[in-house]
Amino acid sequence: MAAPPTGDSIALLERFVAALAARGIVSEEEIATQIERTDRASPEIGARMVARAWTDPAYRALLLRDGTAAAEQMGVSMAGAPPLGVLEDSATLHHLVVCTLCSCYPRMVLGYPPHWYKSAAYRARAVRDPRGVLAEWGTVLPDGVGVRVVDSTADYRWMVLPQRPAGTEGWDETRLASIVTRDHLVGVALPSAA
Amino acid sequence: MDDTPPPATHDLGGAPRFRCTPVDPDDEAPPDAFGKRVDAIRQILARKGLLTVDEMRRGIEALPEAEYHALGYYERWLRSISGIMAEKGVIGAEDLRP
Incomplete structure (x- = not known):
């Protein structure tokens, strides 16, 4: 079974998303839309x-x-x-x-x-x-x-x-x-x- | 004299270390919310021309061996992608520090 991500990884992901969002590169909405699209395959x-x-x-x-x-x-x-x-x-x-x-x-x-x-x-x-x-x-x-x-x-x-x-x-x-x-x-x- | 260099960490084809490790056919484990988020960000960055698959590979394949095997699949991706974005100045290196 795949192990769940560590707390460090979860924190890193949130810092990364916040940095991308702050610079207008990736928004939460885009992420949600992309996940929806990927889930369809x-x-x-x-x-x-x-x-x-x-x-x-x-x-x-x-x-x-x-x-x-x-x-x-x-x-x-x-x-x-x-x-x-x-x-x-x-x-x-x-x-x-x-x-x-x-x-x-x-x-x-x-x-x-x-x-x-x-x-x-x-x-x-x-x-x-x-x-x-x-x-x-x-x-x-x-x-x-x-x-x-x-x-x-x-x-x-x-x-x-x-x-x-x-x-x-x-x-x-x-x-x-x-x-x-x-x-x-x-x-x-x-x-x-x- | 065989001077073939040892295979890189990620080059697992035939690796003796895993020769006796069973493969678990029931281990479907679709990505969790963390994995799906990382995967979505990868695709968005690629579409915007900020990340190529080869750049992402370099970041994954450069991980030290112990870290490579200790981290989960999408955790490796995250280390690679976030590091490359900082390296390219898309975000600041300080943005990733706790």
Whole structure:
């Protein structure tokens, strides 16, 4: 669990905000508006992109070619965000995303990164023992499936396009999106029809 | 003779120190009010052209190792961002002192 900030940190933040406000640089109102805007991004956006890619071959091609354009087509503003790349899982290859240096994450389409994504253990182990990390989610890749770990950076963000699970034949996009979670988009778990 | 320098504090990929530390899948911990405020300020400063991601990274990655691991995620951000704003003269260094 993330520890709460220390009293020193809380006091520093308030001094910092007061200094910025006194100089007319950042107001409380701007902070509130920004928090509201940031809170709106969630993994549901990434899930809708995946569901559409599973049902619409043209969109799938766009998603794999230019994730940023594909996100914008879903109404997401990617202005100021680093490019988004999408990693396509196959019957023989699975992808896992990490940011070993910090916490780079496709926030516009997944929202805030979860605490574990930012943890030292995940950052250290995802590249050394990816199957061990996957096992902590109860994820076991079938025999013969390789795993490729991709390091997100400050300049390029990644998301996984998982394989459409068996048993979802005939499902519409909304229903498909409902089974796709943040963990599937990072690659620590695989979607299933159940 | 291997004269590769040791990895920097933030360069945790494969770090042996954490090889046996479990990852807790249930540790969602969305940001608290403190984290959301720091994150919002970062975005506003970036939009106003006062802060780049590389500047923020420099401030985080320059933290001494013990402090880096002792501080929470958004506490590291705050140390970095507030220090850079003082360094650039956007605010006064004295503004941050208790």
